[in-house]
Amino acid sequence: MELLARDVTLLWIVLLRCLLLARTEEEVLMNTKMETSDLKWTTHSLGKPEWDEISGLDEENNSVRTYQICQSDGTVSHWLRSKLISRRAASQVYVELRFTMIECSSRSTPHRSCKETFNLYYYQSDTDDATESHPAWMENPYTKVDTVAADYLLRKGGERKFNVKTLRLGPLSKKGFYLAFQAQGACMALLSVRVFFKKCPVLVRSLSVFPETVPHALVQEAQGHCVANGNYKGDAPKMFCGEDGQWVGQLSTSCACQPGYESSDGDLRCKACPAGHFKSSMGPGVCAPCPQSSSAAEAGAAYCSCRLGFYRSPTDTPDMPCTRPPSAPRNIIPDVNDTSVTLEWSDPVDSGGRSDLSYAVECTLCPPPGASGGPPCGPCGDSVSYRPSQRGLVLRRATVWGLLPHTTYTFTVHALNGVSQYNSKGLASDSVNITTGRHVPVVVTGIRKSLTSESSATLQWPVPAQTHYNILEYQLRYCEKDRLPEEQSCRYKESDSNMVVLSDLRRATLYEVQVRARTMAGFSNFSRAYSFRTLPNEDDSSSPLLVTGVLIAVGMLLLITVISIAALCIRRQNRLKDPELNDKNGQYLMGQGVKVYIDPFTYEDPNEAVREFAKEIDVSFVKIEEVIGAGEFGEVCRGRLKIPGKKENYVAIKTLKGGYTDKQRRDFLAEASIMGQFQHPNIIHLEGIITSSCPVMIITEFMENGALDSFLRLNDGQFTPIQLVGMLRGIASGMKYLSEMSYVHRDLAARNILVNSNLVCKVSDFGLSRFLQENSSDPTYTSSLGGKIPIRWTAPEAIAFRKFTSASDVWSYGIVMWEVMSFGERPYWDMSNQDVINAIEQDYRLPPPPDCPTHLHQLMLDCWQKERTARPRFSAIVSALDKLIRNPASLKITAQEGAGLSHPLLDQRPPLPPSSCGSVGEWLRAIKMERYEENFLQAGFTSTELLDHVTTEDLLRMGITLAGHQKKILSSIQALRIQSKSPGSVHF
Template sequence: MVAIASVVENTCGFKSLISELYNIVLFGKCRCSELRWLSFSHKKKILNGSQLYTYSVCNVGEHEQDNWLRTTFIQRRLSASRVFVELQFIVRDCNSFDGSSLTCKETFNLFSSESDADIGTSFRKGQFKKVATIAPDEITSRNELRINTETRVVESLSRKGFYLAFQDIGACMALLSVRVYYKTCPATIKSLAAFPETVAGGGVNQALREVAGVCVENAVSEESPRIYCTMDGEWVVPVGQCQCMPGYEAVNDTCRDCQPGFFKAFVSNDACELCPVNTKLLSSGALFCPCAEDFYRAPDDPTTGPCSGLPSAPRELVATTTQLAAGKLQLSWSPPEDTGGRSDISYSVECRRCEGTACQPCGEKVRLEPASSGLVDTRVAVSELEPHLNYTFTVEAHSGVSLFASQGTPRSNRPPSTSTLTTALHYTDPPKVTSMRLDERSLTSLSLSWAVAPRRPVPQPTRYKLTYRKKDDNLDVTTYTVLILEKSSVQISDLSPGTAYLFRVQALSPEGSPGGSSIEDEFETLTEGKEDGHISGVIFGAAVGGAAMLMIVVVVILIRKRSATTFFSPLCPSSFFKQLKPLKTYVDPHTYEDPNMAILKFASEIHPSHVTKQKVIGAGEFGEVYRGILKAPGRKEGAVAIKTLKPGYSEKQRQDFLSEASIMGQFSHQNIIRLEGVVTKFKHAMIVTEYMENGALDKYLKDRDGEMPSFQLVGMMHGIAAGMKYLSDMSYVHRDLAARNILVNNNLECKVSDFGLSRVLEDDPEGTYTTSGGKIPIRWTAPEAIAYRKFTSASDVWSFGIVMWEVMAFGERPYWDMSNCEVMKAINEAFRLPAPMDCPSAVYQLMLQCWLQDRSKRPRFPDIVSLLDKLLRSPESLKAIADFDPRVSIRLPSTSGSDGLPFRSVSEWLESIKMSQYSENFTCAGVVTMDQVLQMKNVDIKNIGVRLPGHLKRIAYSILGLKDQTSTLSVFAV
């Protein structure tokens, strides 16, 4: 933090503005001669035992107070574009004065003005722009002195220096000290990159300042190291950090070489690692540790990993007979006792068949499942073995380093990696059933026999397995009967007459294993009384059909009976009759003979002790607006907004002030600001509403230019339209619908507010309201309302179209810097606002419908809500973008510079498109003339530090418009 000016130790340089302000003084802990103040401008005071010089004012009994105090010229050091102003002050409670205090306020204003040179005592109010309204957290009473400290920020400074000014418009206050300073990010080393001292970030739209750094010794970076300096003087978000080279590790912001016995193979900020097992130890700065003798790394092993040896042989290899008669067995074994330090052990099985003394590979004649190599499990199934042959199986263990076994001799004490099993298999093939035949049949029995074809002579009797079942496709459950027979024929009894059966026969081996099976054959028992059976079936079918018809008749009768009792339900649901009730209609509080009765009817009274004011968040027509807390019995404590009525008000001002509460109290909708209550029975009147954390919609969007997608913006429009539909349904017109009068909460819900200009619609057919005068917001008002002072819901629809444009343009001012006369003239000549950048075509078409000259053809709010709802339900409809013409959307001045371009300097051009926060970026990049600007492409704009998509597009489209300046300027000839 670097001080530019400080009143605590050195307040020299502050002067009273003009001699008429003789009663305003500034104080500090300095001798008067050091301060160089004007002789009439200071007064001595004793505060907390210290003698101080003060600037104070307390003219609460006089009308139209407008007192100013200005500093001398404050030079802007380095490139600080954002400074902090810390104020210490005292404000006296307005309630401590008697009723004669007509203009008493409890706030004052801070202003600033930039300049490239000291203008001396010259002063013009128009040179200053407001920074903030300053309100005390603690107010001084008659008996107790309370000092307040507040800090405000002056942003976007670009000239050589600036002035500060303080405006008092009716407070009783004293200014104690003013300290002006800016923040810097100190020189530092982050992520092994050195960064210089840097002035903190620029402004609202440039919260972070990017700074390039340099890697420390023995460190490298793939991209240039960068870091961001925040507005609070803190380093954040390092990018492209530096990393120590191989053989070095990070120690206390340096890169030190690895110690003996340690290594580091890659560029990183990791510490050096201890050499893994089975490796050789090298000297300092090692990149890797080589393997020791008889140890290896697999080709896929990292050079940083341990080395391993060859695995030993599998153990306990055994063969288990499962279905020997079918030529099957199971091989299993145990993992090797020594895996060589690896986990990627796999196995391969080799099969050899021997007849007599001759052996050869089994080849494809023997099947190994799941495979013969690459096995992970310690088992394999063997099938298709031939009888009367000997088989030898060899199982070998492998690992990732087994390929090195042929390149070197393993250690002498390491066992071989193979395990061998020799087994002789002797079995007899079971015969195969080749055919079945029906020998005899009756009503309840069948006699069957079958032929077999054995593969080899069968020395012992063969047994057979017979399975049969009924052939009945209509049943869900099938019953099988299984018989084990000693001969090749059978007689089966207890069968059903006239029934088909399916039979299957299999020969069994001596061990009981089934052999080949026959084709499934079908045989049927004899049928007795076939005709009688047919008649019975017909009678049964007729009975079933009759029962079914009876059931249908009963069901139809029941349905008709039920339908008769609920005939009107499908057409007229019970909710329909509720909807027929008349809608609630708004009542104008000004129609009450006693306006206090309207307040009592539509707003609930709150005791002031239940309301706590915390912070000034704005200024309204009648007084300050505070953020506060409402803690009333029976209510949940929560944040609220508190509108206050300034002291010295008239009774008419009080009635006008409270009429807004009478209006809000009649509304209950999620998109209308909610009234919590009013304070009317005490001296200081207040209106208490719900607190909207994100404030006004226009400012919220400006702070997030280009950062929100179209879908989210359309969702915000939908909420506003829903609130306006509710108001129009109550026969109510707003008259001042604009983004500044829409408030946004933490959930990004938009709510319509500010009912100060709102009026009720009369009962005439057109629903118009004729005003007797008053201010009209020209840029948001329909042409018929401007010309004839007639307001309808259709004129609110016109205003809603302007709000839609504001939302899609992220808070841009409608019609830019055109005067009100130019706006009215352009509208009457059929000019309409062009589509903002990236505005969906469907949204812009709705805007144009809202701006139709004939108000009867404009859509109504129910139509608008329905259309926006459809767009939100179909996000694809938002992808088509309306045509964008930068010559119209970015307004250019009509004068030309010396180079023939519309702007004389880059800073002037950037200021015209509200991108002046990037002036320093262009200067640092060497882009100092408009000719250079015209040569820039999108990549050039990105390279100078414009990161936000919305800002990038705004600058790029402006350059495009500059290239076609002749046609651009002609557009604005009106």
């Protein structure tokens, strides 16, 4: 029952929101039905009868004041004028008339000039200055509203019906206006007159409030604000008020409830979080109960305060529970070994509810009992070292070295976590006292320098005699002495022998060095300090020898370089003379190291090409999730590829349908043999193939946004010119890579370019591509007779002679540029293939798309040069696009503004006018805007004849908000207007 009640409540909220959105308000300026005394309007007539004011009963039997007249002569005008009506905030008003009209044939004395209509006028004025003679009783200075005809006429014995007419008048610009009624031969009664204007009521929607708005245009923009305890990011909320007093269009808002408040009543208000709940961020989230060990005493809390004794660290988020410091570590067990000690301990009983527990060891040295005049207890100092470290210990173990012999120390182990700093009682710790052994390692003496350079020094010292333990290692401490005390820094280095090389020294710097030894009993004290200075040093006699050595080394290096260059030149010359020395398999261009594409169809066994260029993948590594399309050989799916040891990735999977022939299998895998040879960020990447199971599959990287042409059509007008140029630059870079591999694509088109989520474009679909003929200054590929050729994208020489080169790919790239800049428009529109061939032969070229930068269209024209040798190479195209990207201002010059184009252009194809189509739906499909068919029909545009006066405001009211789509629709309608003024068709 509770669920049912909640569902009913939600349903009522939704219905209420719909009613609020559709409701309109009217403000009445005058209503004669509400008058209780005489109206005393002004009448004017050149004869009898006149308008008579009488009392009558309305349809509800209420007493009302009416005017009536019954003329016998229709050649005389009889005027009736109201008092001044204040227009208030309205710029246009509505007049509702209730009247009755007697049928001419039913009148007792019918006459030839009898009429069943009357005229309505209005006159604007800033003051109530009308008199019986001013303004003049004629159409000018009055403004005519309409000739009002009766829908229902009174006749003898007929039903008594009254007429209701609502007329709009305006625009109004002065403070008030008069209404005037003119009768010329009518027999009628004016039962009531109601004057009002419409306004959009106060609207609360999506946490936004819009004030009462009076429209002053077809669509009036209204600025709103967020509801109480709400706020917005970016622009203030915006809505549109229609002239009919209804809110129209989509709500533009980013209002959201502030921290401590959540949306309620169907996004109509922001409600405070109840006590014990919180909401930490601004946005659509809901209030949540306070985390453990925290509370919120008042409503509207943005966070919950920690209870006494509990805390949050600076890195904790508000939705994390409050925690406390840990208790002390337990059971410290020391293991003393002469002058070193190993400490082990157990975890605290209470970790404080956190997982970031760590430990720190503190060493304290106190004077022996009974000593006087010595230093008080204090830290052990730098002579003590800790393994693995003194602080931040995760394991419950630490070793302390370098203690003094036969000395008592106190070791304290602290347990720490992220909130220990807030503990007013201090750190949780436990302590233990130990006394070191009696054996002391012998101190190192006699340090001397054996070799010094600008950045290094070699130091040696004699091995000290030991009586108890063998020396395990030496530790050397070296410090710079030329710096200020606060800038000095010491470094340490260990050595297994009595010699060490310091290689990270500064030039001409004085250093101080000390050495100590470590045995099983621990570290000894450091030796006395020894000082030395790095080179240059005027007193160092080794400087001349060093300079001489450097000169000899430089000379040897130059000699080796000359010999290597000579050997390389001789080898290159021999390779040019002897073709047998060239790379036999053609994998690399001679002397350049550039990889060359190998046609898999040149292999005697095509399976060998597959094995060489495509990696076999275990079918268990692939998981198919959904079918996203169909290819020539089978289905195309989206799935996941998880190779052990590598990150799981989304992939596209092409499958070979069952019942295939050996030839179909070879042709299917040939594309994998081609793709496997390419490695470039703008070429689709082959992950591998599956041939050991059914179905046979080709696995490639997954491109989230699909084919470029459909992606652009879906996002018409949504990308800037610099973004489009970036896409074109990526395609050109991929084609430059292919051309440098002596590879011709033959089917370059926007449908064969794939786009990923970062708008990176990659060339794909290598089904029509072939290897270029070798041993030719202009390598070409001749397709088999009767092969399919994409006429709209193909160069003229490739159509006529079936000669394909990288230059013919450049022609196709120009068409791709046009597709991109027109957001996926079909090249040459609805022209037939033969019309396209004829137009190109007559030197016609595609015109610039709307708002196309001049430099881009000129680059298209360069790609469409008739002579293929005159077309730019892909390397030049990439350079040209890079220059445009570096100079964005050049993209602001559109092709329509540019002048002096060197090639004749195909006449601008006018947008398809609606009149050339049988219905609104057919017209929208022709201009690729069929998604809006329902919008037009619901707005009342059911035939193409009604589209002549559609404006931008009408499109906004229909929910068509994309600027590119608005432009395409309005330009098509504009073509209809031009066609109606100057009939005829446009030809090229």
